[in-house]
Amino acid sequence: MTDALQQLAARVCAAKADATPLYVHGGNTKKHLLGRTCSVERTLDISKYRGISHYQPQELVISARAGTPISELESALAEQGQMLPFEPPRYAGQATIGGTLAGNLSGPGRPWLGSIRDSVLGVQLINGSGQILEFGGKVMKNVAGYDVSRLQAGALGTLGVICEVHLKVLPLPEASVTLARDTSPDEALALMTNYAGQPKPLTGACWVNGKLYLRLAGAASAVEHTAQIWGGDRVDGAIWTQLQDMTHSFFTPSAELWRLATTPTAPCSDQADQCIDWGGSQRWLRTPPASIPQGAHLNLFSGGDRQTEVRGKLDQVQQTLQLRLKKAFDPAGILNPGRLYSWM
Amino acid sequence: MPHPESVLLGLSKLNNILEVDPKARTARLQPGVTNLAISEAAAAHGLYYGPDPSSQIACSIGGNVAENSGGVHCLKYGLTVHNLLCVEMLTVEGERTTLGGGGLDSPGYDLMALVTGSEGLLGIVTEVTVKLLPCPEVARVVMAGFDSVRAAGDAVGAVIAAGIIPAGLEMMDALAIQAAEDFAQAGYPKEAQALLLCELDGTAEEVDQHVEAVTNIFNQHGASSLRVSSDDAERALLWKGRKSAFPAIGRLSADYYCMDGTIPRSQVSHVLEEISKLSAKYQLRCANVFHAGDGNLHPLIMFDSGDPQQLARAERFGADILELSVAVGGCITGEHGVGLEKLNQMPSQFSEAELHQFEDIKHAFDPALTLNPGKGIPILKRCQEYRALPRRHSHD
Ligand SMILES: Cc1cc2nc3c(=O)[nH]c(=O)nc-3n(C[C@H](O)[C@H](O)[C@H](O)COP(=O)(O)OP(=O)(O)OC[C@H]3O[C@@H](n4cnc5c(N)ncnc54)[C@H](O)[C@@H]3O)c2cc1C
Ligand SMILES: Cc1cc2nc3c(=O)[nH]c(=O)nc-3n(C[C@H](O)[C@H](O)[C@H](O)COP(=O)(O)OP(=O)(O)OC[C@H]3O[C@@H](n4cnc5c(N)ncnc54)[C@H](O)[C@@H]3O)c2cc1C
Numbered sequence: 001m002t003d004a005l006q007q008l009a010a011r012v013c014a015a016k017a018d019a020t021p022l023y024v025h026g027g028n029t030k031k032h033l034l035g036r037t038c039s040v041e042r043t044l045d046i047s048k049y050r051g052i053s054h055y056q057p058q059e060l061v062i063s064a065r066a067g068t069p070i071s072e073l074e075s076a077l078a079e080q081g082q083m084l085p086f087e088p089p090r091y092a093g094q095a096t097i098g099g100t101l102a103g104n105l106s107g108p109g110r111p112w113l114g115s116i117r118d119s120v121l122g123v124q125l126i127n128g129s130g131q132i133l134e135f136g137g138k139v140m141k142n143v144a145g146y147d148v149s150r151l152q153a154g155a156l157g158t159l160g161v162i163c164e165v166h167l168k169v170l171p172l173p174e175a176s177v178t179l180a181r182d183t184s185p186d187e188a189l190a191l192m193t194n195y196a197g198q199p200k201p202l203t204g205a206c207w208v209n210g211k212l213y214l215r216l217a218g219a220a221s222a223v224e225h226t227a228q229i230w231g232g233d234r235v236d237g238a239i240w241t242q243l244q245d246m247t248h249s250f251f252t253p254s255a256e257l258w259r260l261a262t263t264p265t266a267p268c269s270d271q272a273d274q275c276i277d278w279g280g281s282q283r284w285l286r287t288p289p290a291s292i293p294q295g296a297h298l299n300l301f302s303g304g305d306r307q308t309e310v311r312g313k314l315d316q317v318q319q320t321l322q323l324r325l326k327k328a329f330d331p332a333g334i335l336n337p338g339r340l341y342s343w344m
Numbered sequence: 345m346p347h348p349e350s351v352l353l354g355l356s357k358l359n360n361i362l363e364v365d366p367k368a369r370t371a372r373l374q375p376g377v378t379n380l381a382i383s384e385a386a387a388a389h390g391l392y393y394g395p396d397p398s399s400q401i402a403c404s405i406g407g408n409v410a411e412n413s414g415g416v417h418c419l420k421y422g423l424t425v426h427n428l429l430c431v432e433m434l435t436v437e438g439e440r441t442t443l444g445g446g447g448l449d450s451p452g453y454d455l456m457a458l459v460t461g462s463e464g465l466l467g468i469v470t471e472v473t474v475k476l477l478p479c480p481e482v483a484r485v486v487m488a489g490f491d492s493v494r495a496a497g498d499a500v501g502a503v504i505a506a507g508i509i510p511a512g513l514e515m516m517d518a519l520a521i522q523a524a525e526d527f528a529q530a531g532y533p534k535e536a537q538a539l540l541l542c543e544l545d546g547t548a549e550e551v552d553q554h555v556e557a558v559t560n561i562f563n564q565h566g567a568s569s570l571r572v573s574s575d576d577a578e579r580a581l582l583w584k585g586r587k588s589a590f591p592a593i594g595r596l597s598a599d600y601y602c603m604d605g606t607i608p609r610s611q612v613s614h615v616l617e618e619i620s621k622l623s624a625k626y627q628l629r630c631a632n633v634f635h636a637g638d639g640n641l642h643p644l645i646m647f648d649s650g651d652p653q654q655l656a657r658a659e660r661f662g663a664d665i666l667e668l669s670v671a672v673g674g675c676i677t678g679e680h681g682v683g684l685e686k687l688n689q690m691p692s693q694f695s696e697a698e699l700h701q702f703e704d705i706k707h708a709f710d711p712a713l714t715l716n717p718g719k720g721i722p723i724l725k726r727c728q729e730y731r732a733l734p735r736r737h738s739h740d
Binding site: 056057058059060061081104110111114115117118127131132133134135137138139140141142143144145146147148150151153154155159170171172174193196197198199200201218219220221222224225226259260261262263264265266278281282293294295296297299311312313314315317318321322324325326327328329340341344 | 365366367368369370389390391411412414418419422423425426430435439440441442443445446447448449450451452453454455457458460461462466478479480481501504505507508509546547549550552553554606607608609610635637638639640673674675676677678679680681682686690693694695697698699701702704705707708709720721
């Protein structure tokens with residue numbers, strides 16, 4: 001166990017001892033995203049705890065310390081013809097793997113390639129009592145004990161300081177083609193569900209600024225043949241990078257940005273300013289919808305009032321379970337208090 | 345195996361398929377619906393449910409969620425946890441809540457992920473919504489025999505290195521090949537030391553391209569025999585041997601003990617060599633089937649439960665295999681869960697602090713330890729006793 005790791009654990013122990021909460025951060029790219037403002041003065045910077053610790057391309061597994069920038073992982077993988085399946089935002093090279101797991105951020109391929117929640121195989125973390133713990137591992141299947149690794153995805157660092165992450169990776173696709181066509185958002189949604197129901201190498205389907213974009217990726221023969229059948233204009237793949245890094249002009253205004261996670265068949269919003277991603281499962285909106293479709297969840301992703309709740313309301317049963325779970329990991333409530341919910 | 349004083353809660357009669365939504369590609373199910381019934385209901389829409397445990401004709405979706413079951417297709421299509429959208433659960437207090445949702449993200453902690461694979465220790469699953477996948481246009485199997493496990497293991501690595509993710513990739517050792525062939529007459533090469541079954545699926549063009557690539561790789565690695573399925577009947581026949589490996593072993597021996605460790609793929613020949621040494625040491629035969637794509641090894645230890653000494657040796661043999669799996673960087677269970685049987689091996693994978701963390705999670709959901717008492721997570725006193733036992737083997 002490295003000194004740096006022991007030092008991080010000692011910081012958590014000290015915070016617990018004097019009951020002073022910590023704000024854990026890596027590249028600090030997501031401070032104003034995803035969760036509430038965490039008004040805590042003492043910070044725990046893990047961005048220096050970095051580096052790829054283990055990579056065996058033939059096992060499809062890579063391990064890295066939490067502060068490792070996504071871009072560093074991507075270049076190491078690309079050298080071996082592999083990639084992070086979940087296409088996380090890189091935020092100009094600042095985003096770290098630990099923060100990406102804590103935020104459960106993933107790119108346009110989510111319905112087909114999964115999110116980091118789906119790729120994570122194991123984690124090393126420091127819980128709120130300053131204990132260094134390891135869960136999961138470096139193998140593809142592991143059902144011994146509870147799946148604490150996946151639980152970290154989206155927990156925004158409120159359950160533990162993520163120190164190291166083991167991930168399943170995938171080969172880069174041999175070929176990739178992007179098809180575009182002009183449609184209304186309603187038509188786009190209908191087309192997305194239709195295409196996604198076909199056994200073709202679809203790995204992206206979005207609608208923005210009046211255009212439907214489809215991404216085909218995989219074996220060259222299958223991509224080419226499907227592109228011919230489906231038709232549309234062949235364009236470069238810039239749109240996918242713009243969605244992944246949220247650099248597309250749709251995201252430029254700093255006004256409120258709402259994210260609706262829903263079934264792809266939910267009716268289209270009538271708002272003019274919207275972006276549909278994940279084959280219809282993710283709807284980016286500038287104002288909250290009048291009604292939330294059944295089973296959908298709404299999150300104020302960025303902007304707006306981040307002192308109030310920004311996550312969807314939980315029912316009483318889950319609120320109780322989640323609070324007890326938080327206490328199970330962080331009995332003194334020192335890790336990112338209030339970041340996920342005001343009461344947590 | 346229920347606790348002697350417990351009440352059994354049988355959910356198998358809650359077996360209605362509540363809804364199949366072909367457009368959203370989802371199915372809403374009661375917990376007792378069998379795994380295979382989901383794909384059968386979805387087939388009318390050209391869809392199927394990805395995870396396909398070998399027990400799929402009998403096992404329920406509720407049990408699949410509880411165990412996070414996989415199947416031969418899980419390298420490409422994922423485990424149960426990757427194929428769920430929503431789980432309705434009763435807490436131990438009898439309150440109902442819905443985890444997950446219609447979309448891919450949920451607002452707070454991902455309790456659905458935590459409950460998946462929790463062996464029924466955190467709540468009772470009363471309804472499950474799964475994702476469905478479009479049925480592939482074509483699927484073909486490449487079968488190859490090899491003169492050594494090492495050559496077959498290297499061939500597996502080479503397929504992955506070539507950037508191909510097969511739909512299924514299975515390995516069997518000599519004893520498993522012979523038993524399966526006698527049982528199923530699938531046309532397996534009985535003289536081979538190792539057999540690979542590699543299923544490739546996708547569009548017609550893609551499958552042709554990948555079959556050619558995989559065939560070349562197997563030949564380069566010295567395959568002693570090679571066969572490619574030409575139609576679905578032949579594909580089913582080639583799988584029949586693998587899928588009946590367990591009952592086939594059942595014919596060779598009064599009883600068998602199936603282990604479930606997961607190891608890094610590259611360790612397979614080393615681990616199989618160690619297992620054959622253990623087999624000599626304990627004087628019990630052991631056949632091996634291996635989900636080679638994802639590193640999940642199923643050694644089948646043959647014994648006669650009528651002989652208490654053999655039973656005891658089989659249990660020690662099994663425990664040694666699990667500890668070996670952990671020693672090479674793997675884990676004690678890939679898909680069958682811990683239950684009661686592997687409680688003693690939990691401390692070889694987890695520290696005391698980690699086991700305490702598991703206990704605290706259990707307490708958060710079930711403070712009185714009412715659900716499946718005594719399973720999954722060892723009571724720490726018991727591990728200390730086990731740790732105090734003299735080490736029974738070394739990995740020399
Ligand atoms: C021959 C054979 C082959 C197998 N092959 C595979 C394989 O290829 N891959 C694989 O992953 N597994 C395999 N298994 C293991 C097993 O089939 C799976 O774990 C399966 O998911 C268990 O489902 P079940 O309905 O039989 O559950 P049960 O055995 O009834 O229950 C298993 C556990 O889940 C809990 N549980 C069940 N239902 C619920 C519910 N609704 N809510 C909460 N908890 C619940 C139970 O309390 C119990 O702890 C195999 C088993 C056999 C016998
Ligand atoms: C993959 C696989 C393949 C197999 N293939 C074969 C094969 O080809 N040929 C073959 O002969 N066998 C085979 N077996 C074994 C066969 O499944 C079992 O011998 C038999 O089916 C066990 O019955 P069961 O599942 O109902 O009992 P279990 O569930 O195993 O019963 C467990 C215990 O519960 C008790 N019990 C069960 N039911 C009741 C009840 N109603 N009331 C009170 N107590 C009860 C019994 O005391 C029993 O000891 C195979 C097993 C597996 C896992």
